[in-house]
Amino acid sequence: MRTQICDRLGIDAPIFAFSHCRDVVVEASKAGAIGVLGAVGFTPEELEVQLDWIDARIGDKPYGVDVVIPAKDPWAHEPDLDKLRQKLKSMIPPETSAYVKKILADNGVPELPAGTQHEGDYLIRSTAATARRHVEIALKRPNVRLIANALGAPPADVTETIKSSGRLLAGLCGEVSQAKKHVEAGVDLIIAQGTEGGGHTGEIGSLVLWPEVVEAVAPIPVLAAGGVGSGAQIAAALMLGAQGVWTGSLWLTTIESDLTEQQRGLLLEAHSRDTTRSTSLTGKPCRMLRNEWTKAWEMPNAPKHCHYRFRTSSQQRPRAVHAHIRIERAPSRSTLSAKL
Numbered sequence: 001m002r003t004q005i006c007d008r009l010g011i012d013a014p015i016f017a018f019s020h021c022r023d024v025v026v027e028a029s030k031a032g033a034i035g036v037l038g039a040v041g042f043t044p045e046e047l048e049v050q051l052d053w054i055d056a057r058i059g060d061k062p063y064g065v066d067v068v069i070p071a072k073d074p075w076a077h078e079p080d081l082d083k084l085r086q087k088l089k090s091m092i093p094p095e096t097s098a099y100v101k102k103i104l105a106d107n108g109v110p111e112l113p114a115g116t117q118h119e120g121d122y123l124i125r126s127t128a129a130t131a132r133r134h135v136e137i138a139l140k141r142p143n144v145r146l147i148a149n150a151l152g153a154p155p156a157d158v159t160e161t162i163k164s165s166g167r168l169l170a171g172l173c174g175e176v177s178q179a180k181k182h183v184e185a186g187v188d189l190i191i192a193q194g195t196e197g198g199g200h201t202g203e204i205g206s207l208v209l210w211p212e213v214v215e216a217v218a219p220i221p222v223l224a225a226g227g228v229g230s231g232a233q234i235a236a237a238l239m240l241g242a243q244g245v246w247t248g249s250l251w252l253t254t255i256e257s258d259l260t261e262q263q264r265g266l267l268l269e270a271h272s273r274d275t276t277r278s279t280s281l282t283g284k285p286c287r288m289l290r291n292e293w294t295k296a297w298e299m300p301n302a303p304k305h306c307h308y309r310f311r312t313s314s315q316q317r318p319r320a321v322h323a324h325i326r327i328e329r330a331p332s333r334s335t336l337s338a339k340l
């Protein structure tokens with residue numbers, strides 16, 4: 001099952017395993033695929049720790065790091081992370097905070113320990129200033145052979161730095177127009193993610209999107225993403241012209257994943273109708289299991305922040321992500337109704 005991308009990266013099988021969990025990254029790379037660590041949840045200091053851990057275990061195998069950095073950086077004028085944290089915090093509308101607290105209380109989620117805040121460092125983890133530091137840290141590691149950016153091409157200077165370091169630069173897209181822009185901006189590898197994908201996702205189905213992108217960006221290699229969970233689906237992706245597959249959700253269910261048993265159980269029990277594309281995490285459509293959290297944001301009385309007004313802002317993400325995780329991990333089974 002080798003393709004050209006295997007030779008370029010020194011891997012045995014063209015399977016890219018995206019995960020925010022370092023154990024998954026190590027085991028995937030050691031098994032002959034390639035693990036890619038999602039950096040967005042980590043402060044730069046935390047990412048150093050994660051990559052040290054991976055480097056100590058991965059031997060001579062390659063791995064990748066995935067960052068979230070927009071081509072245009074709205075916070076570029078504020079490199080001071082403390083100031084940025086304060087600024088972002090002040091932008092969270094009080095009605096949003098109140099609504100999140102109400103959802104948690106309605107679902108019996110215990111209060112956080114005194115002194116702990118929702119915001120924490122999550123506030124600055126998804127900013128471009130942080131992502132730039134993620135890239136700097138990743139490029140110091142010889143085993144990092146790939147930098148992927150969820151938003152396609154990073155700013156031109158970052159693109160140049162990554163490429164001149166000899167690493168492959170990959171960019172995710174959900175439609176052909178984005179893929180073409182990524183190629184123009186210098187991305188080496190396009191990840192075409194169909195709407196089936198977990199996380200932020202577009203509207204076009206994988207079976208339609210993959211061959212469309214392959215044709216539009218040839219000879220740039222394409223990885224097929226969105227709904228891949230079996231060997232038959234990998235074979236289908238290769239038949240449609242992809243050089244490999246980029247997978248995410250399936251790794252959440254492995255024993256290496258850092259999900260709780262409850263969260264893993266919910267994913268394994270879920271059927272194809274049990275997900276929804278919800279704007280409730282970041283303001284942009286994100287595929288996730290349908291549960292009390294997603295339902296609450298569909299209510300007519302929900303603050304509208306998750307819609308167009310805050311669509312491009314990163315400040316909504318921290319609070320929402322943290323609160324959503326707490327609902328999923330809540331001890332009461334009644335709050336975990338993935339099947340509604």
Ligand SMILES: Cc1cc2nc3c(=O)[nH]c(=O)nc-3n(C[C@H](O)[C@H](O)[C@H](O)COP(=O)(O)O)c2cc1C
Pocket residue numbers: 018038039040066067068148149150151172193196197198199200225226227228246247248249250
């Ligand atoms: C829980 C979760 C978190 C994700 N976070 C990111 C991310 O931070 N950056 C990114 O580029 N893609 C992210 N993705 C998308 C994956 O990279 C991948 O494209 C997607 O999972 C592929 O579809 P699949 O889930 O059907 O395998 C995430 C996916 C999941 C399931």
